[in-house]
Amino acid sequence: MKKLKVGIIGCGTIAEGQAIAAKQLKNTELTAVCDVIEENAWEFARKLNVPNVFTDYKEMLQTDLIDAVYNCTPNFMHRQVVVDAAKAKKHILTQKPFANTLEEAQEMCEVASENKVILQSAFFERFRGYCQAMKKCIESGEIGKLKMIKTQMSHAGIGDFYYPKTKWFHDLSLAGGGCLADMGAHHLDLMRWLAQSEVKCIDAQIDEAGTGIPEKNAIVNITYQNGIMAQGHWSFSTIAPEGVCYDKFELYGEKGTVFVTWDRNNAPRFQIVKKGDLQWTDYPYEEIDGFFAMEKHFADCILQHRKPMTTGYDGIKSVETILAAYKSAVTGERQYLE
Ligand SMILES: NC(=O)c1ccc[n+]([C@@H]2O[C@H](COP(=O)([O-])OP(=O)(O)OC[C@H]3O[C@@H](n4cnc5c(N)ncnc54)[C@H](O)[C@@H]3O)[C@@H](O)[C@H]2O)c1
Numbered sequence: 001m002k003k004l005k006v007g008i009i010g011c012g013t014i015a016e017g018q019a020i021a022a023k024q025l026k027n028t029e030l031t032a033v034c035d036v037i038e039e040n041a042w043e044f045a046r047k048l049n050v051p052n053v054f055t056d057y058k059e060m061l062q063t064d065l066i067d068a069v070y071n072c073t074p075n076f077m078h079r080q081v082v083v084d085a086a087k088a089k090k091h092i093l094t095q096k097p098f099a100n101t102l103e104e105a106q107e108m109c110e111v112a113s114e115n116k117v118i119l120q121s122a123f124f125e126r127f128r129g130y131c132q133a134m135k136k137c138i139e140s141g142e143i144g145k146l147k148m149i150k151t152q153m154s155h156a157g158i159g160d161f162y163y164p165k166t167k168w169f170h171d172l173s174l175a176g177g178g179c180l181a182d183m184g185a186h187h188l189d190l191m192r193w194l195a196q197s198e199v200k201c202i203d204a205q206i207d208e209a210g211t212g213i214p215e216k217n218a219i220v221n222i223t224y225q226n227g228i229m230a231q232g233h234w235s236f237s238t239i240a241p242e243g244v245c246y247d248k249f250e251l252y253g254e255k256g257t258v259f260v261t262w263d264r265n266n267a268p269r270f271q272i273v274k275k276g277d278l279q280w281t282d283y284p285y286e287e288i289d290g291f292f293a294m295e296k297h298f299a300d301c302i303l304q305h306r307k308p309m310t311t312g313y314d315g316i317k318s319v320e321t322i323l324a325a326y327k328s329a330v331t332g333e334r335q336y337l338e
Pocket of ligand 1: 165168
């Protein structure tokens with residue numbers, strides 16, 4: 001089988017998860033890694049048995065050692081890495097949040113398109129079993145016409161729950177946002193994908209909005225163009241048992257309701273109730289490792305010349321919604337998107 005040769009840029013926290021998944025793939029070979037902090041790059045390469053190490057990603061991009069990159073750099077670097085990789089004709093799987101501004105997001109897509117490379121947004125949740133099962137419940141008509149979506153992702157905060165290797169996360173000018181940009185990015189993509197519609201308008205309440213500090217709590221209400229309503233709740237200041245992140249997804253349809261709940265120490269519990277049922281039923285589904293499936297899909301798309309399931313355009317739409325939510329919170333006004 002032909003294998004996609006991949007180089008990782010940014011050998012930090014998320015890169016390790018992505019590399020572990022890549023190592024299990026039959027269609028991918030991890031051939032190089034790069035980090036500006038030399039020690040990070042070498043430690044990572046030794047731990048994950050990767051043969052080539054760089055400290056300048058532009059040097060790595062000029063070699064034939066790689067066909068594609070996983071962009072695992074901090075948020076403020078996403079644009080530059082994507083643009084440079086695309087110009088070097090390397091395909092890119094880039095972490096979320098896709099970009100910190102809409103201009104950055106648009107430029108990333110334009111340059112990828114001009115250079116005819118695949119730019120896939122790393123919205124790995126879409127590939128997970130519970131998300132595929134939610135999509136199936138909607139598309140099969142099992143819960144009837146979808147009316148409302150509610151989500152939650154909340155944990156005890158940066159440094160308690162999630163540990164980036166470097167310090168960019170607490171600086172708003174580098175991170176671009178707090179819990180909304182970080183965790184909301186996943187759910188906003190999922191909600192749009194499940195609603196199968198673009199955002200019409202958005203209202204948000206966000207603590208710290210406009211203060212120059214990344215927010216710890218955000219509640220966002222959305223109406224999609226097709227009338228579906230959605231609410232997301234994301235938090236970095238939720239009291240939770242050690243290592244626990246509360247995750248919830250609720251789908252309200254005309255004929256049924258879906259509740260998915262989990263806390264990271266356990267697999268998602270997927271329950272369904274249909275009109276007339278006297279109790280909840282556990283819904284059978286197979287959980288899938290999101291990183292494994294996302295990276296396999298990335299390589300398949302490149303090797304088989306297919307369009308990815310999560311594109312740069314999906315990245316643009318998520319950035320657009322995040323920025324509209326910040327604007328709504330600061331101005332106190334509902335934001336309408338085209
Ligand atoms: N999908 C998810 O659930 C998830 C979870 C955590 C983080 N992330 C995302 O992954 C990205 C990285 O986060 P992290 O937690 O791994 O951060 P991190 O700080 O742990 O790692 C980033 C690494 O990039 C390196 N780096 C910075 N500039 C570089 C450059 N110019 N060239 C090469 N290397 C460079 C840093 O030295 C560091 O080692 C962020 O965008 C974050 O939002 C996604």
